[in-house]
Amino acid sequence: MEIIDADVAIVGAGGAGLRAAIALAETDPKLRIALISKVYPMRSHTCAAEGGAAGVIKPDDSLDMHFDDTVSGGDWLSDQDCVEYFVKEAPRELLQLEHWGCPWNREADGSVAVRSFGGMKKQRTWFAADKSGFHILHTLFQTSLQFPSIIRFDEYYALDLLLDEGRCQGLMAMEMRSGLIRQFHARAVIIAGGGAGRMFPFTTNGAIKTGDGMALAYRAGVPLKDMEFVQYHPTGLPNTGSLLTEACRGEGGVLLNKDGRRYLQDYGMGPETELGKPQLKTMELGPRDRLSQAYWHELQNGNTVSTRWGECVLMDMRHLGEKKINERLPLVRELAISYLGVDIVTDPVPVRPVVHYMMGGISTDARAATPLPGLFAAGECACVSLNGANRLGSNSLVELLVFGKRAAWSAIEYLQDLPAADTAALTARALESQTRIRELFSRTDGTESMSGLRKEMMDTMEKNVGIYRDHAGLQEAVDTLGQLRQRYRKVVLNDRSNVFNTDLFQVLELGCMLDCAEALTAGALARRESRGAHQRLDYAKRDDDHYLRHSMVHYRGSGAPRVDYQDVVITRSPPGLRDYSGGHQ
Amino acid sequence: MSRRPFVRPVSRTRWYFKHPRYLRYMSREVTCVFIGAFTLLLLCAVERLSEGQAAYESFLAAIGGPWSALGLSIVLIFVVHNAISWFNVTPKALPVQIGEGFLPGRFIVAAHYAVWILISLAVLFFAGVL
Amino acid sequence: MNERMVQLDVLRYDPQVDDEPHFQHYEVPCKEEWVVLDALNAIKESIDPTLNYRWSCHMAVCGSCGMMINGEPRLSCHAFLRDFEGVIRVEPLANFPIERDLVTVADDFIDKLKRVKPYLIPGETRSIDEGEYIQTPAQLMKYRHFSMCINCMLCYAACPQYALQPLFLGPAAITLAHRYNLDSRDGGRDERQQVIATNEGVWECSFVGACSEVCPKAVDPAGALQQVKVASTLDWFREHLLPGDTK
Numbered sequence: 001m002e003i004i005d006a007d008v009a010i011v012g013a014g015g016a017g018l019r020a021a022i023a024l025a026e027t028d029p030k031l032r033i034a035l036i037s038k039v040y041p042m043r044s045h046t047c048a049a050e051g052g053a054a055g056v057i058k059p060d061d062s063l064d065m066h067f068d069d070t071v072s073g074g075d076w077l078s079d080q081d082c083v084e085y086f087v088k089e090a091p092r093e094l095l096q097l098e099h100w101g102c103p104w105n106r107e108a109d110g111s112v113a114v115r116s117f118g119g120m121k122k123q124r125t126w127f128a129a130d131k132s133g134f135h136i137l138h139t140l141f142q143t144s145l146q147f148p149s150i151i152r153f154d155e156y157y158a159l160d161l162l163l164d165e166g167r168c169q170g171l172m173a174m175e176m177r178s179g180l181i182r183q184f185h186a187r188a189v190i191i192a193g194g195g196a197g198r199m200f201p202f203t204t205n206g207a208i209k210t211g212d213g214m215a216l217a218y219r220a221g222v223p224l225k226d227m228e229f230v231q232y233h234p235t236g237l238p239n240t241g242s243l244l245t246e247a248c249r250g251e252g253g254v255l256l257n258k259d260g261r262r263y264l265q266d267y268g269m270g271p272e273t274e275l276g277k278p279q280l281k282t283m284e285l286g287p288r289d290r291l292s293q294a295y296w297h298e299l300q301n302g303n304t305v306s307t308r309w310g311e312c313v314l315m316d317m318r319h320l321g322e323k324k325i326n327e328r329l330p331l332v333r334e335l336a337i338s339y340l341g342v343d344i345v346t347d348p349v350p351v352r353p354v355v356h357y358m359m360g361g362i363s364t365d366a367r368a369a370t371p372l373p374g375l376f377a378a379g380e381c382a383c384v385s386l387n388g389a390n391r392l393g394s395n396s397l398v399e400l401l402v403f404g405k406r407a408a409w410s411a412i413e414y415l416q417d418l419p420a421a422d423t424a425a426l427t428a429r430a431l432e433s434q435t436r437i438r439e440l441f442s443r444t445d446g447t448e449s450m451s452g453l454r455k456e457m458m459d460t461m462e463k464n465v466g467i468y469r470d471h472a473g474l475q476e477a478v479d480t481l482g483q484l485r486q487r488y489r490k491v492v493l494n495d496r497s498n499v500f501n502t503d504l505f506q507v508l509e510l511g512c513m514l515d516c517a518e519a520l521t522a523g524a525l526a527r528r529e530s531r532g533a534h535q536r537l538d539y540a541k542r543d544d545d546h547y548l549r550h551s552m553v554h555y556r557g558s559g560a561p562r563v564d565y566q567d568v569v570i571t572r573s574p575p576g577l578r579d580y581s582g583g584h585q
Numbered sequence: 586m587s588r589r590p591f592v593r594p595v596s597r598t599r600w601y602f603k604h605p606r607y608l609r610y611m612s613r614e615v616t617c618v619f620i621g622a623f624t625l626l627l628l629c630a631v632e633r634l635s636e637g638q639a640a641y642e643s644f645l646a647a648i649g650g651p652w653s654a655l656g657l658s659i660v661l662i663f664v665v666h667n668a669i670s671w672f673n674v675t676p677k678a679l680p681v682q683i684g685e686g687f688l689p690g691r692f693i694v695a696a697h698y699a700v701w702i703l704i705s706l707a708v709l710f711f712a713g714v715l
Numbered sequence: 716m717n718e719r720m721v722q723l724d725v726l727r728y729d730p731q732v733d734d735e736p737h738f739q740h741y742e743v744p745c746k747e748e749w750v751v752l753d754a755l756n757a758i759k760e761s762i763d764p765t766l767n768y769r770w771s772c773h774m775a776v777c778g779s780c781g782m783m784i785n786g787e788p789r790l791s792c793h794a795f796l797r798d799f800e801g802v803i804r805v806e807p808l809a810n811f812p813i814e815r816d817l818v819t820v821a822d823d824f825i826d827k828l829k830r831v832k833p834y835l836i837p838g839e840t841r842s843i844d845e846g847e848y849i850q851t852p853a854q855l856m857k858y859r860h861f862s863m864c865i866n867c868m869l870c871y872a873a874c875p876q877y878a879l880q881p882l883f884l885g886p887a888a889i890t891l892a893h894r895y896n897l898d899s900r901d902g903g904r905d906e907r908q909q910v911i912a913t914n915e916g917v918w919e920c921s922f923v924g925a926c927s928e929v930c931p932k933a934v935d936p937a938g939a940l941q942q943v944k945v946a947s948t949l950d951w952f953r954e955h956l957l958p959g960d961t962k
Contacts, residue, residue, distance in 0.1 A: 039769075040825065042866050043777045098847045101835035101898060103855060103862050110849035134776055135862065142833045142891070154825070177814050178588050206771035239748060242774045335774060338793065339748070451760045494764040497731050498587040500815040502759075502767045589730035590812035590820050595878045604786065607875055610923045674924065678941035685856045 001430060002182045003423070006034035006151070008411050009171060009186035011158045012213055013037035014044030015133070015397065016379030017192035018140035019093075019404030020411075025147035027412055034184055036153040036173050038208065038505070041141045045194055045206045046400065049133025050245035050331060051117060052125035053397035055090035058114060061122040063087045070395060071573045073119040073287050074359075074388020075532035076548065077226065079569035082366040082386050086395075086402050093401035094126050102139040103128050105328075115328075116250035117394045119287035119580075121280055125394040130245050130331045136397055156182075157505055158212060160433040161189065161220040161375070164425045168220065168374035172433045176505065179498030181437065183430045187418055188374050188411040191217055192404065195358040195380035196516040198509075201458040203355040204236055204243040213381035215512035217362040218519065222370045223552040225383040225566070227360035227516070228524035229533045231391055232467055234291035236354025238309035240339050244332050244351060246393040249284040251328055252276050253317040255291070256348065257303040263313070267294040269580045276319050282582030289390040289533040290580060292353035296467045305350060309340075312350035321345075353467060357396065359387045359533065360523070363552060363566075368407035369414075376411050378403040385550065385569070389532020440507065446492030450507050453484055453491060457510075457517055465521055470537040474525040481518045482560060488514055519553040519561055526563040527551055544575050616667035619660045672697040721745040721754050721796055725766065726806040728813050736813060738804075739763075745796055751803065752780055752791040755817075768817035775931055778867035781808050782817055788872035788929045808872040810881075824868050827884050831892035831910050836903025854899040861894035861939055863932045870926035870936050876919055883919040884911060886926035886936035893939040896946075912947040920944070 008024055010017045013035050021035045037044070056066050066087040071078050098104055098112065105113040105127050117125040128135040144150050155176040162170040162183065170186040193213015197205030218224050234255070235244045249255075254275065257263045262283065265272045269286040273279045284291075295313060298304050304311040317325065322345045325333055329344075336342045342349045361383040364370050368378050378384070379400050386399055460480040464473035488511060495503035529543035530536050549565040556562055601607040626648070633644040648657070675697055676690030709715045720742050728736035743757045752770055759766050768791075770780040775793045782791050783806040785799065796803075811819035841848060870886035877883045892911050896904045911917050920940045927937040 039771065039777075039779065040821065040866075043769075043771055043779045045772065045777070047776050047778075047865070048772050048774060092843055095843050095847055099835070099837070099841065099843065099900075101895065101900065103859055104847075106850055106852050106855050108852065110851040110854070112847050131776070131863070134865070138862075138864075138866075143835075145829045146832070146834050177818075177820075206773065206777060208771045240773055331776075338775075338795070450764070495767075497729055497765070497815070499730050500767050500818045503764045506764075587731050588814070590814055591728055591730070591736060592812045593736075593809070595810075597879060600875055600878065604925075606925055606928060607923065610875075610921075610925075614921070674922065674937075674941075677924075677927070677935065677938035678945055680938065680942070682853070682857055685852045687856075 001427070001434065002180070003427070004034060004182055004184050005032065006184060006186040007031040007415060008188045008190060008408075009034040009036060009184045010190045010192060011036050011171065011216065012044070012192035012194060012379070012381070013041035013141075013152065013154075014192060014194055014379065015046035015137055015140060015400030016404035016407070017041075017044075017190070018137070018144050019401050020190050020192060020378060020408040021150045022140065022144050022147065023405040023408035024412065025149045027408065029147075029149055031149060031412075033150045034153060034186060035144075035150055036156045036158060036171075036184065038155060038157045038176065038212070040154045041144070041152070042138055043208070044137060045209055046137040046397070047134045048204070048206060048243065049136070049397055050130045050243060051247040051250070052115060052127030052132040052394045053094055053136065053401075054117065054120065054124050054392070054394040055094040055126060055398055056087065056124055057091050057094070057112060057126075058123065061124050065121050066090070066124060068573065069120050069281075070386070070392055071388070072576065072578050073392040074390055075542065075578060076544075076570075076573070076575040077229075077385070077388035077531060077550070077568060079366060079385035080571040080573060081569050082384050084571065085366055086386050086399065089402040090398045093398060093405065097136060097139055097401070100139050100143045102135050105129065115247060116278060116280055116285060117392070118246050118249065118285050118291070119281060119392040120285075120394070123280070125247075125250070127247065129327075130247055130329050133397055136400075157508065158193070158216055159437065159508070161216055162426050162429050162433075163220055163372075164422055164429065166373060168372050169421050169426055171216070172430055174437070177500050179501065181434050183427065185421060185423065185426055187415050187421070188376065190407045190411055191362060191375065191377040191381055192379045192407075193381040195361075196513060197355050197358065199457065199513045199517045199520070200355040200461050202236070202241050202462065204233060204241055205355070210509035211381075211512045211516035212509060213377070214361055215515045217370060217372070217375060217377060218515055218555045220372060220375070221555065222372050222375065223363045223554050224516070224519045225360055225363035225385070225550050225552055226389070226523065227358070227520040227553055228527055228551065229359035229389050230355060230465070230520065231288055231357040231359060231533050232292035232353040233356035234288055234295060234353050235315055235351040236356075237335065237339055238307060238312050238350050238352050241354045242335050242339060243354070243356065244315065244335065244349065245329070246288070248315060248317055248329060248332055249278065251317070251324065252278045252320055253315050254284055256314040256316055257298050258305045259303065263298055263303060264291065264294055267297065269294070271582070273582070279582050282580050286580040287390055287392060287578075288356075292467050293535060295353050307350045309350065310352070312352045314348035315351045316348040317344045318346065318348065357391055359383065359389065359391050360520070363550075367410045368403045369410050374414065376407040378407040389534060440493050440504070441496055443493065446490055448487045448491045450491055450503070450510055453488060454510050454513075456480065457484055457514060461517055465524060468535045468537050469524055471525070474521060477521045478518075478525055478560070481514065481521055485514050485518065485558075515555070519555075522561045522563050523551040523553050548575060613667065613670040616663040619663035620667060623660045623664065668701065672701075717747045718744050719747065722802040723754060723758070724802055724804045725755075725817070727766070727816050729815060740802075747797060749796050750792050751782070751784055751789070751794040751796065751805065754796060754803075755791065755805070767815050776865055778865035781867045781869050781872065782806065783809055783872065788869035790867060790869070790931050793931060808868055810872050810874070810878045811868070821868065823881065824866075824871060824885070824887070827888040828866070828891065831884065831888045832903060832907050833888070833891040833895060835895060835898065835901050836906060837900060838902030848900045850899050857899075858894050858897035861890055861897065861934060864890060864894075864934045864936075865932055867931060869929045869931060873925035873929040875923055875925065876921060880915075880919055882915045884916050886920075886940065889917055889943060890934060890936040890939035893943050908947065908950070911943060912950070917943045917947065
């Protein structure tokens with residue numbers, strides 16, 4: 001088995017992974033950086049982010065306001081030291097991207113333009129039309145090409161972390177096109193593997209978002225934090241789940257029920273604002289959790305529109321006019337026309353909430369360090385506790401940048417005075433990992449189909465772990481997932497080829513998703529309160545006395561996961577009321 | 586080694602039959618043969634002209650027959666096809682930005698046709714046809 | 716919702732078994748609004764788990780799922796079944812070696828992308844503390860459409876020059892270089908010209924225009940390459956004809 005030596009190995013080459021790689025290469029050109037990803041960097045799901053990236057830059061705005069919006073948006077489950085660092089670094093990171101060539105939209109005077117976004121009190125979302133994530137990803141990828149010390153391992157699937165003497169010292173990865181497994185001996189590892197939305201059947205997430213990075217860390221003993229907080233984006237296309245960016249509402253799009261009523265006013269986000277004059281932090285510019293929950297109530301009350309794609313509400317953007325739509329929302333128009341046959345210039349478009357983002361993930365501190373020495377994490381796979389119980393739109397693209405860089409810096413600090421690795425011990429661990437894959441190939445008693453197990457997982461997640469949850473449903477999901485994980489041990493590998501065997505990778509990805517789903521459900525069952533994106537029908541109120549804490553889910557091999565809690569860091573904003581009434585409450 | 590990437594063969598002589606757009610391209614490219622032939626003819630005409638009126642008139646007589654006329658008509662068709670196909674793609678090579686937008690390509694194409702017509706009229710004028 | 720049986724002939728190749736690729740016929744029930752990628756996913760899920768292809772976003776932005784569909788390079792997530800009649804022929808992207816089934820070897824493209832220095836080489840250095848570079852909306856619009864390339868490689872599959880001369884840098888790579896050349900913040904054109912204004916660069920292009928016809932993002936690489944040719948020609952005239960300028 002070939003050994004590849006590196007100073008830092010990065011798993012995942014999306015926004016966070018690339019930002020980390022560039023920060024490492026810029027800070028110390030002598031570092032050998034292995035950038036490992038199961039897809040070519042520009043295929044990473046960062047490219048699908050549309051709306052933009054929040055950073056304070058205009059004179060009427062302030063870091064404190066961005067802090068307050070983020071903390072209240074997260075229902076006070078954010079670590080406030082982390083938020084303070086984030087809002088301070090955000091403008092610098094966005095400027096850095098500008099200096100690297102990102103084609104941000106501009107004001108007439110040539111300065112960077114900002115737009116409105118949900119839950120934000122001021123306009124502070126930098127944007128590149130409605131392809132912001134795409135431009136950020138490509139700018140980072142292209143910028144990374146100038147650093148010879150970044151060695152890319154494109155289309156390598158990470159299998160296991162290599163641990164020795166209580167430290168993370170590398171990982172195992174399979175070159176997808178040859179099936180060859182390689183050991184990466186790295187003095188530090190950064191996981192930037194993205195989210196796990198594919199646990200759910202209806203999601204904005206691309207096929208690659210299967211929680212591989214989260215599972216890598218979780219199985220190595222690192223707890224997953226706040227996994228029960230899953231963001232539903234309120235405006236997905238009802239058939240494909242493709243996202244219609246929040247910028248639709250930022251620019252003035254409104255949500256209507258079957259009677260043409262702007263129903264958000266009935267759910268504490270009113271009174272109704274004037275059409276074409278969106279007001280920040282109220283009505284359609286409320287936070288995503290509230291909007292998705294309002295949809296659920298409309299559905300219960302029979303106020304949704306029946307379409308051939310199922311129950312929906314309508315998003316109306318006709319009053320924006322063709323010119324503004326083409327200038328600011330071209331992708332949205334293109335998506336709605338091609339996938340639904342609806343032109344947003346002339347017709348309202350049917351939408352419904354869709355699984356979009358995991359607030360939870362690999363537990364890290366504000367330095368992006370996990371409790372496991374030598375292991376760092378950033379991006380959606382990590383839970384640095386910026387987003388708390390609900391992420392504000394346009395904070396996550398910036399999170400990739402701020403904490404991607406922070407992870408790199410923390411890794412460099414960690415590398416100082418590090419004892420030498422015991423290569424023989426690592427290779428012994430590597431052989432154990434290799435055996436797991438060999439066993440899959442040689443298995444003859446398999447009875448379970450991968451796609452069958454995957455469907456059962458998705459069905460139980462959709463049915464029991466959706467926008468509103470209760471004890472009975474969550475218990476059912478816990479039981480089902482436990483059984484699925486047992487049955488997974490008998491999964492059949494249909495394709496035994498070594499070359500680009502996507503059957504194999506789907507089997508491995510399913511294993512990761514089952515682990516993530518189990519952690520998520522365990523966290524949700526244990527949290528007997530409603531906060532942000534975690535809403536319990538049986539515990540409808542926020543309970544700061546018991547649950548102003550992060551849930552930490554620990555892996556226990558074949559046993560059920562264990563849940564304990566960690567205190568939230570509060571520096572200056574005590575828990576309060578989330579007010580999206582536009583100042584009318 | 587289990588990898589064995591398969592390279593599909595490409596025909597160097599028949600590739601343009603694979604798609605109508607390649608045939609369209611080849612029809613544009615092949616016009617150069619006819620333009621080249623006509624250029625040679627023009628050079629011949631200039632040489633004969635330099636040899637005196639008699640030489641030039643015998644040259645004119647030589648190319649005045651019905652077969653020559655047919656040949657020259659074919660050449661004309663290809664020359665026009667060449668001009669049209671190139672004019673129609675000029676907006677790609679020479680975009681004109683006005684403020685935040687671009688001048689629609691049809692204006693650039695139209696400008697080429699206008700200049701073409703003007704020059705043709707001028708030639709006809711100096712030739713005494715008009 | 717209406718379902719219908721869709722028939723596909725898919726080119727299969729497993730290097731561990733096959734000497735050369737061969738077509739395999741599938742029939743799969745599909746919803747009328749599906750795209751070709753949905754049909755492939757249905758095949759993989761319920762008929763043949765050994766079928767291999769790349770895909771991710773299903774919204775025509777990640778650039779993974781380019782394939783030849785009835786001989787035309789397309790993103791399979793954006794090729795609607797309603798637009799096809801009869802058997803749909805699906806093959807891996809032309810002009811790239813086949814790794815397995817519909818998966819091609821992309822190394823050549825990835826390498827060429829890097830060679831054109833597709834990153835900002837600042838004209839004047841500016842620190843982060845000095846804020847953003849000023850760029851007017853007009854300056855932005857000058858290059859923005861060329862920055863929309865999703866690296867899906869459809870243009871390489873359509874380009875007969877690339878098929879005949881694999882050393883050709885190709886449409887997307889040169890377009891990306893041009894995108895940075897046009898950026899008001901950039902000063903790296905001279906460096907990129909060393910790579911793109913060469914025989915294997917832009918002068919290999921004979922303006923077939925196929926790249927722009929198949930581009931799913933309306934980037935117009937053919938336009939970019941002709942503009943590079945015009946600019947390079949003007950460079951030549953400046954160097955050789957204008958007195959005193961011996962750059």
